[in-house]
Amino acid sequence: MGLRNYSLLLFLGLLFLSSGCLRYSFTGTSIPDGVNTIYIPFFPDQSNSGFGDLSDRLNLALIERFVNQSRLQLANNESDADAILDGSIVSYSNRPFSIGGDEQANQNQISISVRGSFQYQTEDEALWNKSFTGTFTFDPTDDPINGEEEAADEALEQIANDMFNDAVSSW
Numbered sequence: 001m002g003l004r005n006y007s008l009l010l011f012l013g014l015l016f017l018s019s020g021c022l023r024y025s026f027t028g029t030s031i032p033d034g035v036n037t038i039y040i041p042f043f044p045d046q047s048n049s050g051f052g053d054l055s056d057r058l059n060l061a062l063i064e065r066f067v068n069q070s071r072l073q074l075a076n077n078e079s080d081a082d083a084i085l086d087g088s089i090v091s092y093s094n095r096p097f098s099i100g101g102d103e104q105a106n107q108n109q110i111s112i113s114v115r116g117s118f119q120y121q122t123e124d125e126a127l128w129n130k131s132f133t134g135t136f137t138f139d140p141t142d143d144p145i146n147g148e149e150e151a152a153d154e155a156l157e158q159i160a161n162d163m164f165n166d167a168v169s170s171w
Contacts, residue, residue: 031070035120038072039081043114049092049152057153058089058114061160069164078121085163087116090131094148097137108140110151114159118167127170134158 040062045055062085067074075081090113097109117129134155138147 031072032120034122035082036071036073037075037081038066038083038085039075039078040066040085041078043087043089043116045089045092047089047092047112049089049112051092051149051152054089054092054112054152054156058156058159061153061156062163065160065164066167070168082121083167084119084121085116085167086119087114089113090115092152106139106141107137108148108151109135109137110148110155111135112152112155112159114163116163118163118170128166130166132159132162134162 040059042055042059045051047054051057063074066072066085072083078084091111092113093111094108095111097107111133112135113131113133115129115131117126119126134157136151136154136158138151140147
């Protein structure tokens with residue numbers, strides 16, 4: 001076998017292996033039988049964050065994970081759902097993360113904590129009931145309002161990812 005044929009074979013083998021890995025996704029193949037819908041109510045914001053839409057933003061991030069990255073469909077109410085993801089936003093902070101030479105904060109850190117639970121409708125107890133925290137830093141001297149909002153979105157994305165991963169790990 002020539003070097004060119006060997007290289008081609010090696011390339012095709014690596015392509016085959018990597019394409020198999022790249023195609024792996026949470027398409028719902030491992031979701032338990034009979035679980036087709038999920039109810040994700042708005043998580044009340046008990047954090048006094050000052051953002052009137054923090055609950056909406058978390059809800060959208062959770063729907064993105066659970067509905068768009070699995071075969072689950074969104075149920076309109078708890079009684080029509082096979083699984084329920086519920087909780088509340090319990091804390092929000094925007095604090096200096098690093099201080100520059102002029103004694104001014106050059107990085108602030110947003111930290112959001114959410115208490116959540118995940119339960120199958122057929123079970124008496126939740127699979128998990130715990131806290132999730134997301135953090136993200138931003139430069140408050142650059143664009144403080146948009147910087148804080150973007151950092152909050154990133155923290156909420158982390159929380160949604162963690163909740164999804166914890167639910168998937170039980171599938």
